[in-house]
Amino acid sequence: MKFSMEKLILFLSLLAWGWFNQQWLASLLLLLIYVGSLLTAWRWEIKPQQFHRIGDLVTVLILLTVVYFAFFQSGQKTVFIILKWLPLFFAPVLLAQLLSSQGILPLGTLFYSVRKRQQDQQMDLDFILPYASITLLSASAANDKTSSYFIFSVLIVLLILWTARPKKESIAVWSMVIIFSVFAGFYGQQKLFNLQTILEDKAVDWLTNWHTDPFKSSTSIGDIGDLKLSDRIEFRVKATEPLLLQQSSYDRYLGQTWYASQRRFKNIDLSAQKVDLAAKQIEIFQQLKPESIIPIPAGIFAIKGLEGANLQQTAMGTVKLMEAPEFVNYQVFYTGKQLGKHTPFDLELPEQHQNWISLTKEELKLENQIKINIALRIKQHFQTKYFYSLFLANSSNVDQALQHFMLDRKAGHCEYFAVATVFLLRSYGIPARLANGYSMQEYDKAADLYLVRRRHAHAWAIAYIDDHWQAVDSTPAQWLDIEEDHADPLQVIYDWFSALQFGYKQWRYQQAISNNEEQNSLLWGIAMLLVCYLIWRLYSARRQLVRKKSEDKLDNLQASFHGQDSELYLIEQALSGTDSARLPNESIAKWAKRINNKEIMRFIYLHYCYRFDPNGITEQQRTKLKQDVERWMLGR
């Protein structure tokens, strides 16, 4: 085996890929194949079309992987999985080049657009260095935050540049340029990382409106237009009664935004808690992100089914799930009474809302009543005298919009009701907070589950009465009907797909729990068989297409003149390339005379009759011509 810089680069890059991604087995396998192909003398004559087919195979493999991870393993980032396994995907292409007698790759293998070019415009590529570059890029999927990856990149890039360097250049100047680029690159990559951190911090402020932030909530009060939330099913719940599932609560209202004063998450172990058989429980089926705020009923004391995950909770009851699997199925045990202390922030009343609060209090006349009655009366007041509406507001100022809601419009969405209730409760000296979460209302009888959609997202007030926090949901009950009226007409189709996906995830979850390896390997086997079948089908379909085209061509030629199927042309074909080949423009008779072949001269008469006689020849004559020619061919 002769040493070359390209081989060394490929060898090093494969080793480093295995080291960074901790894929020693795959790396060694690729190295073995690579070294083996260099040592063996076997080489195959691979046609350009076969190279193209290998390129197609790589595309199919990548697409299948994308489809699999995008639809069935949505918890993982597909692009990074592809990045990680790029050397494996492209291994067939490299192998084809190494084992081909040409020793070079037609560019059309990698680029479909090049395949259509004419023969003289086709280009070739030595795939060894591009493959090393792919391997180098793939090693970045390990996300190594030390300088090791940068050093490795510099090494490989340096070696590639050394091979590409024009000769007769000053090595000293070349080295200076490289040193400058490397230092600039090192400094630049650090700055780029810092830049992203700064940008992310800025972006978080904008994006908080889109996600549940346990510490901050900008309500839709003051937003202009119509409130429209999607029909997407967020999670499913198995429960005996409809509940309010709280995600977070907020106690401070500052500058038109609600904040949670107690932000610190502490690790909790709710899985080890003993559960009384009589305790209330619900079961939640949910697809999660790696970090999720989970919806819970009031007064949870145990969660089963999340044993592997890390649970954290704030003093205000918000529960965060860290390192969560992609899909979970967990049981929540609860009492219905949320304990916890109230703080002075729970009684704060903003100055700008005193006006409408005093006016409403005059109307309610609830002084000297007990707390529970006050809460019930406020709830009743809203439910009887106010209306639910999806229309947002005419003013973009939150305070003005709330005042307008209370005094004039008397219609709004759940956040108006919740915030107004919190302020009214506080005005009577009852500690209150704004709670966000979901309302379970839609019962799916067939699945025996409550479906919780994004549009079921809800806000309500929680009040500290009788030493625990109680929900005071003052939104008129009609809100669910109005939301349902605004549902998408295609919701049935979305639901059907969602149910399908849910069924698959649930099945996968059960598989993961049972850890049935035998069954898993069987499934993988079936999947592989299906892939092979698909590839075979593609291959055979293409082959049929090619054959059909050539048949069509033949048919057309046959149609172009009578007698083209005469067997004499087979003799002409058989003799082409020999001394007796028919010359261009030489008539068959002249040709037979020139080569002085009496046997052929015998066939000519019948051939001419068949070819030119308007009456044609008889069946027997046709058969005779056929048989004579066949005999001649065999004798030859």
Place this chain on the structure above:
Amino acid sequence: MLGRFLVRQYLTVYRLDRWVREHFTVTGHMFLLLLVVSGVYGVDTKSSSSYQLFVLVLFILICALLLSLFRRCQYGFIRHLPRYATVGEEIKYTLSLSFSDKRKMLDKMVFIDRLAEPLPTYSELRGFYHCDTKPWYRKGISFRSWRRYLAYQRGGFIREIPLPLAEPGNLEFKISISPVRRGKLVFEAGALAIPDMLGLFRHLCIVRQQQSLLVLPKRYQMPPLQLPGKRKYQPGGVSLANSVGDSAEFMALRDYRQGDAFNHIHWKSYARHGRLIVKEYQDEYFVRRALLLDTFAGRIENEQFEAAVSVAASIASNERQNDALLDLMFVAREAYCFTSGRGLDQLPHLLEILASVQATVEDQFSLLQQTVLSHADRCSSLVCVLLHWDIQRQLLIKQLLAQDIPVAVFLIHQGQLQQIADKPEYFYPIDSRYQLADQLAQI
């Protein structure tokens, strides 16, 4: 509106693509691709380390680009082109390169010979691809179609020529090209691509040097047409075979007979011999064949018209030039008739004309019909290369046959032939989708 906008964008994309292709070396292309992919993956610096590779490659490419600015070269060149080429047949020409400065030659320098690229207009493209007659979903011009048309107009493809690592001075090397269309092939400029120190980016030193050659239509071997035509009286003889007048072919001198025209008296002989001697002329009878080319393209594909020109060129090439005259007749803006054979004109000139003949949009067959009929009395036989078989064309054939002129018809089609009515005895349908060589060899 959208189509025009898209075509404008195609030009931008094409220019960018050509700029990248010409300015980056193979390794440079690899680095560029690495830059793009690592940039895409490196958008989120927290998910992968590819941003480190992105920054490194970015700085290396910037260095390469800046270093390439110092590459300068003064040179001149000349192409030694042949006069003619033929469609589909590779030709080789020599290019002499002379460097004005005495700087050392660098490794990995390449020479790019550029052909002129007439940019197509939107209406040209629509006409070329017959967009108006296509269903709505195929009315648009795709980027691939646009490039295909441009490549066709360019007329050929020339590979980059790597220069040998020689001492500065004069260099000569061969370049090959296979023309893809007939007509004038214009070589516009040459570019010397000098790579930078890192071997990634190339500086192009462009020198404009316009030269051209004529690409003749493709010709095929075919057996001579055995049309039973007879020799016809040609007033004016060979020299005026293509004109009208009283001239005749001089044969001998003889004594004056009563009734001879006075202007035929040879006065010099009269002075020498003392008796009236007249010049005797002989009427010329020879075979004169007309070749009629139908240039009305209408809705037919360009390949079909090109096949018709090729068939006409093949017929002209296979004529016996010494024995007969050949009139080539076609219509462009007006009806044209060119005659060759028997020393009157040479075949290459006829092929030059065929190399430049263009398809017409309007059907001016009636004009061609008049020209043919006015020549009919002098024609021994007529060979028609037709693109359509409509009433008008059938009528012309009938008229010619009625005048007892043998007619051979080559009908170029694309498989859409149904029942052919009233076809003459010598009727050869040629399917332009398949090998013309085979079909013509077997007529």
